[in-house]
Amino acid sequence: MHILFVVPGWPPESFWDVLFFKFPPLSAATLAGLTPSEHTISYADESIEPVDFSIKPDLVAITIMTPLAPRGYEIADRFRKMGVTVVIGGIHASNMPDEAACHADAVVIGEADEIWGNILKDAKSGQLKPVYRQRSYTEMDKILPANRTIYPKKGYFFENMIQTTRGCPYRCEFCTVTSFFGGTYRLRPVDLVMKEVESLKKTPGYIFFADDNLIAKPDHAVSLMEKLKNYRLRWVCQAPITIAKDEAMLQQFAEAGCHGIFIGFESLNPDNLSLMGKVQNKVEFYEECIRRIHDKGIGVYGSFVFGYDHDTESVFDEFLEFANRNALDGAFLPVLTPFPGTKVHKRLKAENRILTENWKYYDMATVVYQPAKMKVEVLQEGFWKVNKGFYSLSSTVRRLFRLSSLKRRSNIIFMPMNFGHVPAIRKARRSFKTPNYF
Ligand code: SF4
Structure with missing residues (x-):
């Protein structure tokens, strides 16, 4: 599968949009590090570059914080209209799973390190469940090194x-x-x-x-x-x-x-x-x-x-x-x-x-x-x-x-x-x- 990790952008010219020092979300690189090599990975952070809707990945994984949720939902809706499967996670989705579910094929509540592999298997076989939640908090020795090669070459502080x-x-x-x-x-x-x-x-x-x-x-x-x-x-x-x-x-x-x-x-x-x-x-x-x-x-x-x-x-x-x-x-x-x-x-x-x-x-x-x-x-x-x-x-x-x-x-x-x-x-x-x- 081709998996696209997406970080929605801040509203243009808003306080956080104009600051020059941008931080990448570690969660996307962590999940990329946990993604089996049979899959192709790409990444789009709208605070660095726009999402390219001309490509059609097999799965879009969107991580959302609260102020980015409305834009995250717009992106999710657009990809779903194109027939692309969308998974939403992150702090906001974990606190508001019912809201996120209106825009996603699956919502991940809480940490995903130990279930990410299963989510990908389910997505590949067309058997994605509406909600995923780990049975317990991630055991810290299970976290693999993040895959930072997904980040764009320039743009992050x-x-x-x-x-x-x-x-x-x-x-x-x-x-x-x-x-x-x-x-x-x-x-x-x-x-x-x-x-x-x-x-x-x-x-x-x-x-x-x-x-x-x-x-x-x-x-x-x-x-x-x-x-x-x-x-x-x-x-x-x-x-x-x-x-x-x-x-x-x-x-x-x-x-x-x-x-x-x-x-x-x-x-x-x-x-x-x-x-x-x-x-x-x-x-x-x-x-x-x-x-x-x-x-x-x-x-x-x-x-x-x-x-x-x-x-x-x-x-x-x-x-x-x-x-x-x-x-x-x-x-x-x-x-x-x-x-x-x-x-x-x-x-x-x-x-x-x-x-x-x-x-x-x-x-x-x-x-x-x-x-x-x-x-x-x-x-x-x-x-x-x-x-x-x-x-x-x-x-x-x-x-x-x-x-x-x-x-x-x-x-x-x-x-x-x-x-x-x-x-x-x-x-x-x-x-x-x-x-x-x-
Ligand atoms: S709960 Fe912990 S991380 Fe959160 S503000 Fe308080 S000290 Fe900081």
Whole structure:
């Protein structure tokens, strides 16, 4: 069979569409790695290049996140009209399987690593079932190296994404990780991770450890660092703020080639953190945390969510002042987005505060619910203010061009990332159209 993996695109000129650093979905490359060699594989990510509807594959596999669902369904419908079999999976399909089923011959709920081979066999024999779900969560030693040869030659900022763990032991109210992985936290054997790392020598560049939480089992993280430091690698990862409490681990991260850590700070307001269930975060530790990580030459990419119930109009200026004072290297600054399947979605729905369930607006750049302490328009304008302010030339210079910042090796990655955001955010702001439910 000819199998086409498809990643639907963001709406043209939307916030995420115009950013120059694009990430490939690891799930497609992982499934490609699990696809028997008797099949032919191709790949289309609309954020890089359009889907070619002039070819007629035997099977189209579409992975969808919530804001990409409407476009994913359009693509699915078009292929099905051509007589092509369509399978839909991913986080959104797993949370909304009945909705996805209206556009697919089969829906995959949850992880697919251990059933992908069976799905292909069923598709080949014309006996596809409407729904597939693994009996249990994937055993991590069953994950084969991802097949990254499917990616286009140019277009991705990080191509070398690897997972060393899956899931997260925390239960943050807004996060889809818990619903998708059922609160599990599973470790991939370090030897298997290293085998995959070795295979990346052919594709130089940064490695992105795409785990949601790299350090929940410190022994596993330490074993990984001990192996990684034998290579001359540059990499970034995601980890909770608690990493900064462990001086020895931070040192090992630095020696193993870590250039940046994505940390979910989420809010400067302890009441918000408490409402989120972000129990591991203590605001009084934030500045010390950033300083400790910087002292190791590692950059801090902070995630802060805007619009939680204790946020008022002052939150945007407070954040910008904090970011500039602490020389934050980069930041992900979304509005709160109550994705289906999360606890916050259920809570806001019960409180009658969800303004739309048109998923195209669930892009983390558009307000889709009624905030508690500000008007919808104020939160929306605040989103633009905080993103434009953080990624302005003056803020970038203040954060990255101070004497203590300039010597950090993490600038190799954070400087282009910051400068790349400046025109992109201006363009996205100009193109933003206020939704009619405001
Ligand atoms: S710590 Fe991060 S990955 Fe874990 S549940 Fe919270 S937001 Fe999700």
